[in-house]
Amino acid sequence: MQEGILERYSEVMGLPVICVDNGKKIGSVCDLVFFPKNKKVRAILLEQTGCHISKKAILLEDLLSMGKDAVIISDCSCTKKIRELEKDENLGKKGSLIGLRIYSKSGEDFGTVKDILFDYRTGTIEGLEISNCLVYDIMQGRNIIPLFGKVEFSEENILVANEAIDEMQNTGGGLIKKLLPNESYEKR
Numbered sequence: 197m198q199e200g201i202l203e204r205y206s207e208v209m210g211l212p213v214i215c216v217d218n219g220k221k222i223g224s225v226c227d228l229v230f231f232p233k234n235k236k237v238r239a240i241l242l243e244q245t246g247c248h249i250s251k252k253a254i255l256l257e258d259l260l261s262m263g264k265d266a267v268i269i270s271d272c273s274c275t276k277k278i279r280e281l282e283k284d285e286n287l288g289k290k291g292s293l294i295g296l297r298i299y300s301k302s303g304e305d306f307g308t309v310k311d312i313l314f315d316y317r318t319g320t321i322e323g324l325e326i327s328n329c330l331v332y333d334i335m336q337g338r339n340i341i342p343l344f345g346k347v348e349f350s351e352e353n354i355l356v357a358n359e360a361i362d363e364m365q366n367t368g369g370g371l372i373k374k375l376l377p378n379e380s381y382e383k384r
Contacts, residue, residue, distance in 0.1 A: 202322055203262060205294070205312035213242060216260065217271040225267060228312070229253050229281065230291050235349060236319035237312070239281060240267065251278040262316045291351060298326055298341060298354045300361045306341065309354065313340065324354070 205228060212221045226243035230236070239253040258274040259267060298306045311325035323340045345357030 201315060202313045203316050204325075205314070207264070208240070208262065208267075211262075211265070211267050213240070213254065213267045213269060215269055215271050222269075222272055222275070223252070227292075228314075229278070230293055230321075234319075235321065235347065237314045237316075237321060238319055239276075241278065242275060252276065253278045253281055255281075256316055256319045259316060291349070293321075293324070293349075293354070296349075296352065296354050298324065298356060300356060301346075301358050304361070306339075306356075306361065 208225050208228070211225045213223050213225060214221050223242040225240045227241040228237045229239035229241055231238050237256065239255045240259075242252045242254060252275040254267075254269060254274050255276065258269060260270055261268045293309050293312055296309045298309060300306065307326040307328040309324050310327040312321060313323040313325070314321045321343055323342045325340050341356060341360050342363050343356065343360060344363075345359050347357065347360070348355040
């Protein structure tokens with residue numbers, strides 16, 4: 197997993213979307229559009245300013261860049277109605293990843309998706325940050341499961357290969373690591 201070039205779902209939400217042709221903000225990112233059939237993030241959902249009623253999205257391929265402070269597009273013609281994207285048979289029905297349960301192929305429950313690491317240039321989801329429960333998150337920190345090998349997405353669960361579980365990474369944090377010396381923590 198190449199975390200240096202990856203975006204985090206939680207950090208993308210709320211970013212302003214700005215058009216290069218006129219320098220205007222046309223809205224803010226309010227969600228990612230995920231299509232389970234492709235197993236990729238395909239677009240950003242736009243929360244528009246003003247009196248716009250229909251939901252609009254911008255395909256990732258139409259983004260010029262996604263920085264830490266803004267999303268840049270060439271012009272307003274990049275926006276599409278979300279209903280148009282859902283009708284595209286190549287994409288299928290959109291879904292959501294946040295809140296889905298993660299299970300290994302050996303049947304072990306690893307928690308709930310709390311954040312998504314993805315490459316906005318390709319839409320590839322590289323990893324999922326998971327939570328077991330608030331107390332566990334505070335004490336141990338959250339883990340990131342890299343998505344490689346065979347991964348199955350449904351509307352309720354994500355089934356990951358056992359190899360991905362072996363490569364799970366702790367994101368740091370957690371009171372145990374801060375309060376106990378390294379030797380004590382590693383013996384547990």
